[in-house]
Amino acid sequence: MNDEAKEFQTKPFRSSWMIWTNPIVRRYARSRLRFTGLGISVLLMTLVSAFVFFVARGGGVNFLNVKEDVARLPLIPLLIVQGIVLFGLGTGQVAGAMTSEAGEKQLDYQRLVPMKPLAKVLGYLFGLPVREWVLFLSSMPFTIISLVQGNVDPYYAIQLYAVFIVAGVLYHLTGLVTGTVMENRRWAFLSSMGIVFLLYTVIPQAAQFGLVYFKYLTIYPVVTDVMPHLAPRMMGRFAQQFQEIAPQAKFFGLDLEQFIVTLISQGVLCLTMIVMLWRHWCRAESHLLGKLGALGLFLWLQIVLLGNALPLIENGEIFTSREIEQRLNSRLGPVFHGWKPYIWEATLMVGFYGLVTLVFLWTMALIISPNQDTQLRGWRRARKLGDSSLPSLSDPSTSFIWVTLMSFVGVGGWYLFARGLIGSHWFAGNSLSSMTIVAMLLTLLSGGWALQAILETKGRKAAGLVAIFAGIVPAMVAVILIVSGDLMTQAVWIAGVCPALWPLFGAGAFIVDGGLPKEVASSIPPAFWVWQSIAFVVTVLLLVKLRKSRAKISKSSVNS
Amino acid sequence: MSEHAIEIRDLRVDYGEFVAVKDISLSIPFGQVYGLVGPNGAGKTSTFRVITTLMEPTYGEVKVAGFDISEHAQEAREVIGYMPDLAPVPSDLKLWEFLDFYAQAHRIGGRARRRERVEQCLDAVDLTEKRNDWAKALSRGQTQRLVLAKTLLHDPQVLILDEPASGLDPLSRRDLRLTLQGLANQGRAVFVSSHILTELAEMCSSICVMNQGKILASGSVGEVRAALGGAERKINVITLRQPQVLAQWIEDQPGVREVLAFEDQVSFQFTGSHEDQGVLLQNLVTQGFGIRSFEEGRSSFEDILVEIAGENRHS
Numbered sequence: 109m110n111d112e113a114k115e116f117q118t119k120p121f122r123s124s125w126m127i128w129t130n131p132i133v134r135r136y137a138r139s140r141l142r143f144t145g146l147g148i149s150v151l152l153m154t155l156v157s158a159f160v161f162f163v164a165r166g167g168g169v170n171f172l173n174v175k176e177d178v179a180r181l182p183l184i185p186l187l188i189v190q191g192i193v194l195f196g197l198g199t200g201q202v203a204g205a206m207t208s209e210a211g212e213k214q215l216d217y218q219r220l221v222p223m224k225p226l227a228k229v230l231g232y233l234f235g236l237p238v239r240e241w242v243l244f245l246s247s248m249p250f251t252i253i254s255l256v257q258g259n260v261d262p263y264y265a266i267q268l269y270a271v272f273i274v275a276g277v278l279y280h281l282t283g284l285v286t287g288t289v290m291e292n293r294r295w296a297f298l299s300s301m302g303i304v305f306l307l308y309t310v311i312p313q314a315a316q317f318g319l320v321y322f323k324y325l326t327i328y329p330v331v332t333d334v335m336p337h338l339a340p341r342m343m344g345r346f347a348q349q350f351q352e353i354a355p356q357a358k359f360f361g362l363d364l365e366q367f368i369v370t371l372i373s374q375g376v377l378c379l380t381m382i383v384m385l386w387r388h389w390c391r392a393e394s395h396l397l398g399k400l401g402a403l404g405l406f407l408w409l410q411i412v413l414l415g416n417a418l419p420l421i422e423n424g425e426i427f428t429s430r431e432i433e434q435r436l437n438s439r440l441g442p443v444f445h446g447w448k449p450y451i452w453e454a455t456l457m458v459g460f461y462g463l464v465t466l467v468f469l470w471t472m473a474l475i476i477s478p479n480q481d482t483q484l485r486g487w488r489r490a491r492k493l494g495d496s497s498l499p500s501l502s503d504p505s506t507s508f509i510w511v512t513l514m515s516f517v518g519v520g521g522w523y524l525f526a527r528g529l530i531g532s533h534w535f536a537g538n539s540l541s542s543m544t545i546v547a548m549l550l551t552l553l554s555g556g557w558a559l560q561a562i563l564e565t566k567g568r569k570a571a572g573l574v575a576i577f578a579g580i581v582p583a584m585v586a587v588i589l590i591v592s593g594d595l596m597t598q599a600v601w602i603a604g605v606c607p608a609l610w611p612l613f614g615a616g617a618f619i620v621d622g623g624l625p626k627e628v629a630s631s632i633p634p635a636f637w638v639w640q641s642i643a644f645v646v647t648v649l650l651l652v653k654l655r656k657s658r659a660k661i662s663k664s665s666v667n668s
Numbered sequence: 669m670s671e672h673a674i675e676i677r678d679l680r681v682d683y684g685e686f687v688a689v690k691d692i693s694l695s696i697p698f699g700q701v702y703g704l705v706g707p708n709g710a711g712k713t714s715t716f717r718v719i720t721t722l723m724e725p726t727y728g729e730v731k732v733a734g735f736d737i738s739e740h741a742q743e744a745r746e747v748i749g750y751m752p753d754l755a756p757v758p759s760d761l762k763l764w765e766f767l768d769f770y771a772q773a774h775r776i777g778g779r780a781r782r783r784e785r786v787e788q789c790l791d792a793v794d795l796t797e798k799r800n801d802w803a804k805a806l807s808r809g810q811t812q813r814l815v816l817a818k819t820l821l822h823d824p825q826v827l828i829l830d831e832p833a834s835g836l837d838p839l840s841r842r843d844l845r846l847t848l849q850g851l852a853n854q855g856r857a858v859f860v861s862s863h864i865l866t867e868l869a870e871m872c873s874s875i876c877v878m879n880q881g882k883i884l885a886s887g888s889v890g891e892v893r894a895a896l897g898g899a900e901r902k903i904n905v906i907t908l909r910q911p912q913v914l915a916q917w918i919e920d921q922p923g924v925r926e927v928l929a930f931e932d933q934v935s936f937q938f939t940g941s942h943e944d945q946g947v948l949l950q951n952l953v954t955q956g957f958g959i960r961s962f963e964e965g966r967s968s969f970e971d972i973l974v975e976i977a978g979e980n981r982h983s
Binding site: 131132134135138139140212213214216217218219220221222223224391392393480481484485488489492493 | 678680682683684685720721722723724726727728742745746748750752754756758760761765769770772773774775818
């Protein structure tokens, strides 16, 4: 290198965490914060925020007498506007721009610059949505005025906005991962916004089935928690009542503040996604997670699902029926007395836990199962190095053992949940059958192994086709049969083909007297065991095929 | 520092069953412009992407300036300047901003120094006047020049340029050639691929010809031409008499094939030794064919590669 060039290369590496010096952040700050584009956006954001602010205050003057209460009214509407901008638009921008950069091969340049992979992840994380962050900040003066004039305790305001910012980072990371995986800019944009939408609409509903953890991926619990301190006093009282009947944040024996649990839940997911992106920046061909990492994440998810759910069983807070009844009582007076959960409610909750576990298992299998090309490359490399097998933790090695381990972990979690729920004092007359663990093992092992074998022998497209024909079509036929008339038994038998329904059928089969409608209750156990037997035989055949396929790849790598 | 800028040993790249690069080995010294030639699908871009750490090979060892890229990718990236084929530029940055971003990423320190380096590189590719234009507004050739400026920003020791001359006008091509030769003269290694083969032959000290993932020949342009052209050469004979009669006679001689007669000329491929060639000429004269000219040509470099590409299509 000549002297002139040496003169230019004098600066040492900066820490990855100093995002304000990150070249990628600066690059996007330069392009996305130009006066003309930003000026219009800030103007619009200010107009919307001002509109919300003044409408809320103006309306409040008519029915609230206390000045502080009026000042507090715009807080939640402003939070919604900020959420739309930061969560919705920001996430979409991140995913779309990432896909676009990859499509235009700009990322090849970025790979070559001598920045640490973590610095690149953080650069894109805070650089791509930089305008949305500025827009969020531009609405903050209205929020601050409302907080100050509303005499809101800063402790609660900080809680709310700390979680809001962490949630923003989590959703932007989701967008970054989506943008990294997907190839079409428009689809990446829509998918990532769709994920955020689902997070706030469908996924929190899992809490209704006892999986309280999913609630903590949103800002709902913290908003609920701090609402009495943010809302006008009259509304705050309603919020207080709502808060009292809502499940508290518990983690096994620990009583934690909602915002702490939310921060931990979201923080671990943030960390997981940073690891995924870090792996991608280190090596573009890498799986998003390594095999040990996937097992660790699966284990963590089981722990948090159980940790959040089990402590709520004893006092009944886990049951939706209790919440509904208490809400009605608080509105209408003491209408219902002597609440007791329904056994069918518990059966559904156990089935739903199994379903979520199976979905996690499939997700991990999708991430860590190597396709045929990856296996072949791995074998050729191993042969060249004189190895007779693939390193078990490497991407090209089979995920069989890892899917098996995760299935066992899943069965453990599922069983603990089912035993905790059905064995609780609420259901003294009910029990789990002696075949419970067998049923759970069959469900998770068949589901996990079958997908893994298809992915490793035929690839993702084949897995998608199987999902359509074995998963969606039988469920659709079953629905048609149910709505067409008195064909419930037939519908149950056909729906039993669908792997996603196996956990629900399993719960129906292994919970003695599960409180399901008579016709359903009589058909589910035989349907479950028949289809599980068939599924297990098919899965074993698929595994035999997988073994042959791997042997063939291994052999072909010797000659090629 | 390593003696070789790039050392490749037993490199293999697979895309499923397709073998893009099959066990190639190659060494490129500093101070040379080294050309990589081959038809489409020969494995050139895959080789470049592996060297630049953008792709993991199936197996093989690659060292750049002595750094093993599988273990020291970060260090290797510091010394590599890579210009991909159809190099993209962002649509939302001006020329100087584009270069300034990469100058920051390469830790060229201090705003004033960075600006100075950006201006130097813009000047080197003759884009100073357009420094405040949007990158998206550039023509194809100007885009290539801008990306070349980006490649030169951190003064890399090893330049890897995939089809850098595509889209450039003749004047820019000449400038590119001079620039690259100038960089090689300063001790850097320039590894360049091109489909403009004659130009590559003019520019490169050495070349390597790839086809279907394998290296067919490497060395100086003359050595490669001799290796690929083999002993076969084309001979043109101009006669003062009937070319058809001459063609019939030549066709019966040993080592002769593909005889063509037109106007006053007969051309054919000859695979015999130089002595055989002398005997053939002597016989032509003694047979009284009225030989006005007997000229030996060689298959041009272009012809050799066209032939290789043709063979690929038929295989």
